[in-house]
Amino acid sequence: MRGSIRVTELGKAYKRYPHRWARLLDWLDPFSHQRHDLHWVLRDLNFVVEPGEAVGVIGVNGAGKSTLLKMIAGTTRPTTGSIHIGGRVAALLELGMGFHKDFTGRQNAYMAGQLLGLTARELDALMPSIEAFADLGDYMDQPLRVYSSGMQMRLAFSVATARRPDVLIIDEALSVGDQYFQHKSFDHIRGLAEQGTTLLLVSHDKQAIQSLCDRAILLDNGAIAMEGEPEAVMDYYNAKLAADQNQVIDQNMTGDGKIQTRSGTGEATVRDICLCDESGHVLKVVHVGQRVTLSITVDTLTDLPRLVLGYGIKDRLGQVVFGINTHHTQQVLEHVKAGSQCQFEITFEANLGPGTYSVQTALTSADTHLNNNYEWCDRALLFTVINKDKPDFSGVSWMNARIVIEKT
Numbered sequence: 001m002r003g004s005i006r007v008t009e010l011g012k013a014y015k016r017y018p019h020r021w022a023r024l025l026d027w028l029d030p031f032s033h034q035r036h037d038l039h040w041v042l043r044d045l046n047f048v049v050e051p052g053e054a055v056g057v058i059g060v061n062g063a064g065k066s067t068l069l070k071m072i073a074g075t076t077r078p079t080t081g082s083i084h085i086g087g088r089v090a091a092l093l094e095l096g097m098g099f100h101k102d103f104t105g106r107q108n109a110y111m112a113g114q115l116l117g118l119t120a121r122e123l124d125a126l127m128p129s130i131e132a133f134a135d136l137g138d139y140m141d142q143p144l145r146v147y148s149s150g151m152q153m154r155l156a157f158s159v160a161t162a163r164r165p166d167v168l169i170i171d172e173a174l175s176v177g178d179q180y181f182q183h184k185s186f187d188h189i190r191g192l193a194e195q196g197t198t199l200l201l202v203s204h205d206k207q208a209i210q211s212l213c214d215r216a217i218l219l220d221n222g223a224i225a226m227e228g229e230p231e232a233v234m235d236y237y238n239a240k241l242a243a244d245q246n247q248v249i250d251q252n253m254t255g256d257g258k259i260q261t262r263s264g265t266g267e268a269t270v271r272d273i274c275l276c277d278e279s280g281h282v283l284k285v286v287h288v289g290q291r292v293t294l295s296i297t298v299d300t301l302t303d304l305p306r307l308v309l310g311y312g313i314k315d316r317l318g319q320v321v322f323g324i325n326t327h328h329t330q331q332v333l334e335h336v337k338a339g340s341q342c343q344f345e346i347t348f349e350a351n352l353g354p355g356t357y358s359v360q361t362a363l364t365s366a367d368t369h370l371n372n373n374y375e376w377c378d379r380a381l382l383f384t385v386i387n388k389d390k391p392d393f394s395g396v397s398w399m400n401a402r403i404v405i406e407k408t
């Protein structure tokens with residue numbers, strides 16, 4: 001079906017030679033015993049991407065993400081298994097791929113466009129929009145060797161998306177663009193997705209994955225470790241990054257059908273968490289701008305040299321709207337004895353837009369949870385913000401802006 005991707009029992013192994021002569025000997029004498037072993041990068045991958053779906057692929061460096069995308073884009077051959085793609089594919093893989101340094105941006109746009117299956121006549125018609133979107137000014141007629149990496153990416157992106165592809169594959173390419181181009185290309189990708197383009201995106205940028213994708217696939221050691229709703233997969237990945245032998249990762253379905261992730265060594269734990277109004281009443285619904293207190297009770301199970309509490313408020317897409325910890329506020333608790341109970345009261349104005357929010361908590365010894373993750377809990381608390389007494393506004397934050405108007 002047009003726009004679908006079906007990956008079946010896909011595997012990729014690279015040949016590994018003990019020394020550089022072994023490669024030559026293998027080549028000269030392919031029929032005697034082999035002088036290499038196989039290094040499996042990906043094994044037995046099975047998944048389907050439906051037409052119009054946006055799927056993010058995440059994982060640590062070396063997990064096999066780029067290899068997977070290259071095989072789907074057809075620039076690397078699978079060792080095992082098969083890939084079926086419906087329709088026209090446009091891929092942004094490595095920077096400068098398909099470009100020639102000595103040709104101008106315009107000449108490269110023509111060549112890259114033809115590689116994508118566009119005819120010279122189609123490219124003539126599309127060139128003004130490619131030029132306008134890339135916004136390179138006079139550089140369009142300069143040789144590519146004088147381009148910065150961001151400028152190359154602008155050109156590659158503009159060519160790849162000049163005619164809506166059925167499948168768009170992007171490997172981290174967006175991250176080299178400046179903020180302005182990133183916004184512009186995100187909007188363009190969203191527009192393509194709304195018109196039915198299927199998107200497969202590799203990125204280390206959590207926000208990019210969560211804001212663009214309907215689903216995420218976590219690759220770990222060449223296999224799919226988790227697949228599902230982006231927020232739950234990102235939360236699991238985040239927990240896994242800090243994993244050591246003492247750590248457990250738990251995922252449970254909460255009442256609203258979403259997944260809650262809890263990880264850590266368990267040396268400290270959030271026993272209780274609630275949001276209260278100024279009179280101490282527990283709240284599930286908060287008014288825009290209301291003064292509230294986030295009250296967190298922590299139990300320690302072992303002696304801890306340092307205890308840091310962090311929390312983050314996430315919007316419904318899983319983006320952190322605000323997060324801070326007691327390392328950054330210089331309120332680290334030191335020499336906390338096993339069996340202690342610590343009470344944290346965090347008071348703030350809920351200057352948030354109407355919608356649902358969740359609170360994540362982190363108990364660590366320093367500024368990140370990567371070394372000593374005592375406990376990390378996503379979706380530890382859920383609450384809703386409604387607008388009771390402010391004018392109608394849009395967005396995830398209430399900025400209490402005043403408009404002064406003068407009429408003469």
Ligand SMILES: Nc1ncnc2c1ncn2[C@@H]1O[C@H](COP(=O)(O)OP(=O)(O)OP(=O)(O)O)[C@@H](O)[C@H]1O
Nearest residue numbers: 014015039041059060061062063064065066067068
């Ligand atoms: N041409 C190649 N020859 C041999 N090994 C390769 C080749 N290309 C990739 N690999 C190996 O395959 C593994 C996966 O690499 P890949 O680039 O797909 O990872 P990745 O998840 O995209 O990493 P990153 O986040 O760093 O981009 C790595 O161990 C890498 O060394």
